[in-house]
Amino acid sequence: MTHAAAPQAPTFAVVPGAQVHEALHGREQDVVATVEAAYRLHGEGLTVNPDSYFLRFPDRPADRIIALPASVKGGVGVHGIKWISSFPGNVAAGLPRASAVLVLNDAETGYPFACLESSIISAARTAASAALAAARLADARGERPRRVGFFGVGLIARYIHTYLAANGFEFTEAGVHDLSADHAHGFADYLRRSGGEHLAVTVHEKPEDLVRSADLLVFATVAGEPHVTDPAWFAHHPLVLHVSLRDLSPRIVLDSWNVVDDIEHCLKAGTSPHLAEQLVGHREFVAGTLYDVLTGAITPPADRPVVFSPFGLGVLDLAVAKHVYDHVLATGLLHTVPGFFHELKRYG
Numbered sequence: 001m002t003h004a005a006a007p008q009a010p011t012f013a014v015v016p017g018a019q020v021h022e023a024l025h026g027r028e029q030d031v032v033a034t035v036e037a038a039y040r041l042h043g044e045g046l047t048v049n050p051d052s053y054f055l056r057f058p059d060r061p062a063d064r065i066i067a068l069p070a071s072v073k074g075g076v077g078v079h080g081i082k083w084i085s086s087f088p089g090n091v092a093a094g095l096p097r098a099s100a101v102l103v104l105n106d107a108e109t110g111y112p113f114a115c116l117e118s119s120i121i122s123a124a125r126t127a128a129s130a131a132l133a134a135a136r137l138a139d140a141r142g143e144r145p146r147r148v149g150f151f152g153v154g155l156i157a158r159y160i161h162t163y164l165a166a167n168g169f170e171f172t173e174a175g176v177h178d179l180s181a182d183h184a185h186g187f188a189d190y191l192r193r194s195g196g197e198h199l200a201v202t203v204h205e206k207p208e209d210l211v212r213s214a215d216l217l218v219f220a221t222v223a224g225e226p227h228v229t230d231p232a233w234f235a236h237h238p239l240v241l242h243v244s245l246r247d248l249s250p251r252i253v254l255d256s257w258n259v260v261d262d263i264e265h266c267l268k269a270g271t272s273p274h275l276a277e278q279l280v281g282h283r284e285f286v287a288g289t290l291y292d293v294l295t296g297a298i299t300p301p302a303d304r305p306v307v308f309s310p311f312g313l314g315v316l317d318l319a320v321a322k323h324v325y326d327h328v329l330a331t332g333l334l335h336t337v338p339g340f341f342h343e344l345k346r347y348g
C-alpha cells in the first residue's frame with residue numbers, strides 16, 4: 001500500500017519593502033504583463049474577488065482601512081488578502097498616505113506562507129493597470145497621446161508616469177494641477193528631471209486649463225466627491241485614467257465612453273460611475289470592462305471622451321505579490337520565520 005507524501009511543514013516568510021522594490025523596479029513591462037494575465041484570468045472566471053471591506057472611523061472620516069481578499073487560479077495559483085490603510089493626513093507629516101501588508105495563502109492547505117510589504121505592490125499594480133488600459137485604448141483609437149495631464153500628484157501619479165514611460169508612451173507636453181502648489185511644483189520638478197529634455201512641463205493653477213491641455217488625463221487625487229463638473233472641458237475627447245474614481249460629475253461620465261475593471265465592483269462606494277447609475281437608474285453608459293478591450297469585444301471611439309475607472313481588484317495585488325515572492329525565492333534571499341507555525345501535531 002502506498003502512502004501519500006507527508007505534507008511539508010509549512011514555512012512563513014516576510015518580504016520587506018526593499019526586496020519588493022528590488023523585484024519590481026526597472027521591470028515595469030513584466031509587471032504590466034503580470035497584471036494583464038490577471039485581468040484575463042478574472043475575465044475567464046478563474047478568480048474569486050469578493051467585495052472590498054471598508055473599515056471607517058466615525059471620529060476620523062477622511063481615513064479608512066480596506067481589506068481585499070481574493071483568489072487566483074491559473075499560473076498564479078494562490079489565495080490571499082491585502083490590508084491597506086489610507087490616512088491622507090500622513091502626507092503633511094512627511095509620511096505616505098497609504099500603507100499596506102499582503103498575506104499569501106497556499107492554494108492546497110490554506111496556510112499563509114508569506115507577508116509582503118504592499119504599498120509598493122499596490123502602487124505598481126495600479127500604475128500597471130493604468131498603463132495597460134492607456135496603451136490598449138489609445139492603440140484602438142489609432143493614436144498614442146503626446147500631451148499628458150496629471151490631476152492630483154502624489155505617489156500614484158509618479159508611479160503611473162513611470163509605467164506610462166516604460167510602456168511606450170512618449171510625451172512632448174506634461175501639465176500638472178494639484179490643490180497644493182507645493183505638490184504641483186514638486187511633481188513638475190520630478191517630471192523635468194525624469195521626462196527628458198524634450199518634455200515641456202507646465203503647472204496649471206486652473207483645473208480647466210489642465211483638462212483642456214491634455215489628450216491623456218490622469219486623475220489621482222483624494223477627492224471624496226466630484227469636483228470636475230463641466231463636460232465642455234472634455235470637448236477635445238481625451239483619454240481619461242480616472243484612478244481616483246470620484247473626481248468626475250455624473251454628467252461627464254454619462255457624456256463619455258466608459259470602461260471599468262469590473263462592473264459590479266466599480267459601481268459601488270460612491271464612485272463617479274456609481275453616482276451616474278443612481279442618476280439615470282441603469283448601467284448602459286458602461287461599455288464594458290478592460291478584459292473586453294483586451295479581447296477586442298469592444299472598441300473605444302475616437303470622437304468621445306474615453307474614461308477608464310478601475311476600482312482596483314485584489315486579484316491584481318495577489319498576482320504581483322506572487323511574482324515578487326517567486327523572484328525573491330529564486331534569488332535565495334527569502335527571510336523565513338523559523339517556528340512560525342508551532343502546533344502542528346494533532347495530539348502533541
Ligand SMILES: NC(=O)c1ccc[n+]([C@@H]2O[C@H](COP(=O)([O-])OP(=O)(O)OC[C@H]3O[C@@H](n4cnc5c(N)ncnc54)[C@H](O)[C@@H]3O)[C@@H](O)[C@H]2O)c1
Nearest residue numbers: 097126152153154155156178179183220221222244310312
Ligand atoms: N483605483 C485604484 O486601483 C487605486 C489604487 C491605488 C490608489 N488609488 C487612489 O489614487 C489616489 C492617489 O493616491 P496617492 O497615494 O497618490 O495620494 P496622495 O495623498 O499621495 O496624493 C494625492 C494628491 O492629490 C491632491 N488633491 C487632493 N484633492 C485634490 C483636488 N480636488 N484637486 C487637485 N488635487 C487634489 C493632494 O494635494 C495630493 O497631492 C487616491 O485617491 C487613491 O485612493 C486608486
